[in-house]
Each structure stands twice: as structure tokens, then as C-alpha cells.
Amino acid sequence: MSALMKLKTLEGYLQDLSGFTKPKIQYEQYETPAHIAAVALYTMQTQFEALENRLVLDAGCGPGVLGIGAAFLGAGFVTAVDIDEDAVEIINENVEEAEISNIDVIKSDFLNCNTFRWENYFDTVLMNPPFGTKNNTGIDMKFLQMGLNLSCDSVYSLHKSSTRLHIQKKIKEWGVKGSVIAELRYNLAATYKFHKQQSKDIAVDLWRLTHHT
Numbered sequence: 001m002s003a004l005m006k007l008k009t010l011e012g013y014l015q016d017l018s019g020f021t022k023p024k025i026q027y028e029q030y031e032t033p034a035h036i037a038a039v040a041l042y043t044m045q046t047q048f049e050a051l052e053n054r055l056v057l058d059a060g061c062g063p064g065v066l067g068i069g070a071a072f073l074g075a076g077f078v079t080a081v082d083i084d085e086d087a088v089e090i091i092n093e094n095v096e097e098a099e100i101s102n103i104d105v106i107k108s109d110f111l112n113c114n115t116f117r118w119e120n121y122f123d124t125v126l127m128n129p130p131f132g133t134k135n136n137t138g139i140d141m142k143f144l145q146m147g148l149n150l151s152c153d154s155v156y157s158l159h160k161s162s163t164r165l166h167i168q169k170k171i172k173e174w175g176v177k178g179s180v181i182a183e184l185r186y187n188l189a190a191t192y193k194f195h196k197q198q199s200k201d202i203a204v205d206l207w208r209l210t211h212h213t
Contacts, residue, residue, distance in 0.1 A: 005072060011038035013072055017094045019063050032065045032128045032158070036184050040206045041069040043182045044124070044156050048208065051075050054123035059110045059147055064091035064103075066126040071100045078103045079122070081110050111142055120152040128158040141170055144209065148176060154210045158184075161203035171209065182206040 014034035044050040052074035058067030061080035068091075071078050080103055082088050088107045095103050129143035140159060144167075147155035159167060161183065171178040186204040 007038055007042050010042065010069060010072055011035055013098070014038055014065050014069050017063055017065055017068060017098070018090055032062070033186065034065065036158070036186055036204065037065045037069050039182060039184060040156065040158065041066065041073055041126075043206060044126075044208075045073050047181065048154065050124045050154060050156065054153075055079075055121070057081065057118075057122040057125045057147075057150060059125055059127040059143060059150075060129055061091055061105070062087050062128075064094050064105075066128065067091070067103060068094055068098055068100060070124075070126060071103055072098075075102065075124075080105045081108050083107070083109045111139075111146055118150045120150070122151050123153045125151040125155045126157075127155070141167075144170070145174070148174065148209060148211070151211075154208055156181075157207045157209070158186075159205050159207060161205050164205055167205075167207060176209055176211055178207055178209040180205040181208045 011034050014037050017034075041051065045052060051070045053076045056067065056070045056075045056078045058064065058070065058078060058080040061067050061082045064080055067078045067080040080091055082091070082105075085107060088105055091105050095105065125147040127143055127147055129140045140163070144155065144157055147157065164180065167178065182205070184204045184206060186202040
């Protein structure tokens with residue numbers, strides 16, 4: 001599909017994808033809303049030509065909204081990885097439904113992806129990593145680091161805006177370049193029993209990290 005697809009059209013396609021049936025708290029499974037995914041992907045392609053004809057990895061893909069969206073915007077090939085069997089089943093259904101042929105879905109722990117000899121392999125790594133709740137502290141940074149290992153160009157990642165200073169500090173430590181390329185609002189619907197509010201508005205940054213300027 002063409003990178004010139006309209007933003008609203010892309011959002012419409014992504015809205016039609018199936019989400020998690022029973023989200024698992026141990027994996028911090030939250031769906032990336034279609035609007036956020038569409039704006040993020042559109043920004044990557046229009047500002048940095050990061051998707052069209054590129055080798056793309058969707059890390060911790062869940063139902064696959066980022067990877068499938070990248071395919072809609074003309075990605076050369078998309079590899080989607082998730083640790084959870086149910087998520088893999090859902091993304092496979094979504095890929096079939098969307099009639100996309102250039103996505104390979106792999107059930108694997110992304111944080112141990114070195115076994116695939118994918119170092120510096122992908123042009124573009126996409127992720128909406130777990131936020132890193134108290135049981136998973138620092139997992140978001142581990143995702144970023146692995147993304148940098150596997151990318152030969154750029155990593156695009158969604159993070160709470162409240163972590164911005166922390167990420168800036170990490171980027172300095174790692175000796176890579178990084179900047180926030182979009183600020184978004186994430187309307188997080190009540191997903192788990194412990195969520196008191198029906199939905200919560202969270203400020204989210206779309207980061208672009210790269211090994212070079």
C-alpha cells in the first residue's frame with residue numbers, strides 16, 4: 001500500500017483490527033489506540049521516510065497495530081515479535097483479515113532476541129513498550145536498548161511524557177541521539193480490575209532514537 005494513504009484512512013483501518021480478548025497484567029498488555037498508532041506511523045513516514053520499503057520490526061507487537069500500520073504505509077517487510085501466545089494468535093488473525101502478505105509473526109521474548117542474529121538488522125524498530133510498573137521496573141529501558149541493538153538506523157518508541165528526563169539521561173549514557181518527535185494524548189481505557197477510573201488521559205511522547213545524526 002502507498003505511503004500517501006490519508007491519515008484518517010489509516011486510522012480507520014487500524015480501528016477495525018481486533019484487540020486483546022483477555023489482557024494479561026504480567027505483560028502490561030494495553031492496546032495502542034488506533035489514533036495514536038496512526039499519528040505516530042504517519043509522523044515516522046512523512047518526516048523520516050522510516051517505513052516505505054524498509055525492513056521493520058514491531059517489538060512486543062501485541063495485536064499488531066504498529067506493524068500492520070507500517071505494512072499499510074508501504075513497509076518492505078515487517079517482523080512482529082511477542083512473548084504471548086494469545087497475542088500472536090490475534091495478530092495472525094488481524095494480518096489475515098487485512099490481507100497483508102509481508103508480515104512474519106514470531107512468538108519470542110523480545111528481550112532475548114539476540115538469538116535470532118538480528119543485530120543491526122532492521123532499518124526501523126517500532127515499539128510501545130510496557131511502561132514498567134513496580135513488578136517490571138526498567139523494562140521500558142531494556143526494550144529501548146534491545147531496539148537499538150537490532151536496528152541499523154532508528155528506533156521509534158512511545159513512552160509516558162513523565163519519563164522524558166529519565167530517557168534523556170539514558171540516551172546520554174548510551175551515547176546515542178534521541179528526540180521527541182510528537183507529543184500525544186493516550187486515553188487509557190480501564191483494562192484491569194484494579195483500575196478505578198473508566199479511562200485516564202495520559203501524555204505520551206513518541207521518541208526517535210538513532211545511532212547517528
